[in-house]
Amino acid sequence: MNQYDIKKITDYLWELPKKGGMRVPARIYATEHMLPHILSDNAPQQAANVAHLPGIVKYSLAMPDIHWGYGFPIGGVAAFDVNEGVISPGGVGYDINCGVRLMASKLTREDIQPRIQKLITELFNNVPTGVGASGQLSVSKSELQRVVTKGAKWAVEQGYGTAEDLEYIEEHGCIDGFDPDKVSNHAWERGRKQLGTLGSGNHFLEVGYVAEIYDTKAAEALGLFPDQVTVIIHCGSRGFGYQVCDDYLMVMDRAVRKYGIVLPDRQLACAPVQSPEGQDYLGAMRCAINYAFANRQVIAHYTRLAFERALGKGPAEIGLRVVYEVAHNIAKIETHVVDGREMKLCVHRKGATRAFAPGRPEVPAAYKAVGQPVLIPGDMGRYSYVLVGTEKAMEETFGSTCHGAGRAMSRNKAKKTARGRDIGRELEARGIFVMGASRRTIDEEIPEAYKDVADVVEACDLAGISKKVAQLRPLGCIKG
């Protein structure tokens, strides 16, 4: 076990003070109860390592779902001065703009429970999942160039969903500042056949219902009501994003030597935001951000069609609308108030979600009074949460909060735990119908393999960096 010199700031906030080459302290959001587990691996050291990077502002932050990543911890937030600071592909992760879309319908649990098996089968047949899944969509390189410059808007123009959907996506489903010339041929090639696919690993599409409401006013603003049928889509930029990350890790490895940046870990490879390398990565990464926005928009369309076919109802009757869509692997240029003055920052969120406060211009008009919705998926057997951003998040975490449960078991341990059991049957007995690309995928993703997301969400709520609005429980799920 690592020995950390940890200082209590509040009941929900802990600090690793500045030491050695750290330019700022590292801070971890957690309850006292969660702390021993967090301190048992290398993630806090990784948060401290991030504090060494040039231009880091205030703190290297860790959310309650922090765990060991590559270079940067997962569940990490770090903001850098755009003029003096750096940008790092490791601070974003391989799955650029991995994120979550929440959709809510006009239906209630009673409407779909008798037909859940049919609905999940229909979803499974229409949303390509799994390994290297190729979609029904195969686009040329020139078309893909339009995808990455328009994001979800490209999908809407092709007939996948409606313009209203765009209102409820972070960045309206398209981030500016993209530069397709900075994307490699390998990335174009990997992205060509994967639009509209979920991918494998922890990605999923879940049908559930609103099980509990904690904040009536916010739930009303978000259009959520008890027993309402919901859909969560969790996926990202597929091979396109993985390749962009891969390509730029190599570029940054050289940039570190070129700019004489001293790193405690080679995987924190980075370059000044304003350097050619930094700007190239930003341009390519934003293409991947837009790819992911388009990907989720296409999947949402397939989802709507699957509902119509399985339930024999029209779109107006089902009324599947976008509540909100968030990114949780991303770096963005944002303006924040630091020590009383406005600063332009490059905010890295790796396994962390933006959680902007009520009134911020980025929050959709309909949610202005309650704050930006935050979507925190749990494992496939328990529950997920809807939260909203807070002023405290603006003050303390550059408007950020947690992103999920985090694994408690490795994939191999999960498979061993599932051996001799029929996980599909077990979940079915609890009223959850699951289909996966392979039995192995389902075994690796058994509920016990994950930490209880309720603890993570509770810690964020108690710390005040986001507020609980509702809990969703699963009825069925497809796994990649």
Add this chain to the structure above:
Amino acid sequence: MASGYRQIDHTGDIGIIVTAADRRELFALSARAMFEIIADLSLVQERSQWPVTVEADDTEALLVRWLSELNFIHITQERLFCRFEIHQLTDTRLEAWVYGEPIDPNRHIIFTEIKAVTFHKLHIRETAEGLEAQIIFDM
């Protein structure tokens, strides 16, 4: 030390430790170990062969590049590979023939997708009996 490989756990991801008598064998076995994670190789036959050439700044980066390139070809050209013959290998360049066949969904079992071959905890180490490599895959 016998040549071979085994899988190791790394939180949400999977790694491999490969041991070999020399560098050529190390690179070939690493590729085999990676495809064992991806698919059931007992069902993959050597129906065709393809040339692969990669370059990098140093040996460790070359190993990452080699595996990344094979994963790239597997994903984009929908092929599975089961045998790897390394013809030329320097610190910065590798030329190989790889053997396998196009993916047949009716016959092949694919377990998972590898997002990337990482530099995390990567090492190639000389031991008394030969060489050892550790590679972690982002899943």
